[in-house]
Amino acid sequence: MKVLLIKDVKSLGNAGEVKEVKDGYGKNFLIGKGFAKHATEEILAEHAAEQERLAAQQAAEIAALKEMAVKLDKAEIVITKKMGENGHLFGSVTKDEIAGALLEQHSVEIDKKHITDKTVIKIIGEHSLDLKLGHGIHATLHVDVQGEV
Numbered sequence: 001m002k003v004l005l006i007k008d009v010k011s012l013g014n015a016g017e018v019k020e021v022k023d024g025y026g027k028n029f030l031i032g033k034g035f036a037k038h039a040t041e042e043i044l045a046e047h048a049a050e051q052e053r054l055a056a057q058q059a060a061e062i063a064a065l066k067e068m069a070v071k072l073d074k075a076e077i078v079i080t081k082k083m084g085e086n087g088h089l090f091g092s093v094t095k096d097e098i099a100g101a102l103l104e105q106h107s108v109e110i111d112k113k114h115i116t117d118k119t120v121i122k123i124i125g126e127h128s129l130d131l132k133l134g135h136g137i138h139a140t141l142h143v144d145v146q147g148e149v
Contacts, residue, residue: 001026002039004047009035016047058135065137071108072131072139077101083124083147093121093145098129102141121145 003026008014012021018039021030030036037043079101081089095112103109116132124147131139 003030003036004039004043005030005036007035016051018044062135062137065133065135068108069131069133069137069139071106072141075102075106075108076142076144077105078144078146080146080148081124083149085149087124087147089122089124089145089147091122093143098141098143101143115141 001023002018002020005013005015005017005019009030013019019036026036026038031038077098079093079097081091081093083089095115098115099110099112110131110133114131114133115129117129119127121127121143124145127143127145129141129143131141133139
């Protein structure tokens, strides 16, 4: 009997593969436990259509992320923080503040988890931050930190 694997099955194959198995193993274990479906023409056609839909959706996501990366590479945000007399900021500029300023100044919403730089911004001046947007796409955001007394 031929089955279409829905989930990865150790020692048999990965999800999406069509495998030839013995009738009892296919019906009682794989289909019974929800690891596979009987590989009929209808099931295979539905699976192929679903894979095409997912590929088109992923291509659209990648195109949108590339467009956002180009926009972010050109963008510069300005953050104003209180500073002491020595030129250092009280506290530091957080990822939340950066994401909020980006939304406020350029109407681009990103999650704070996408900011991957480990460096802490504690001094005034211009800084470049690396943003990991997903699907291997990175952008560089320019942040100008200004101090007020």
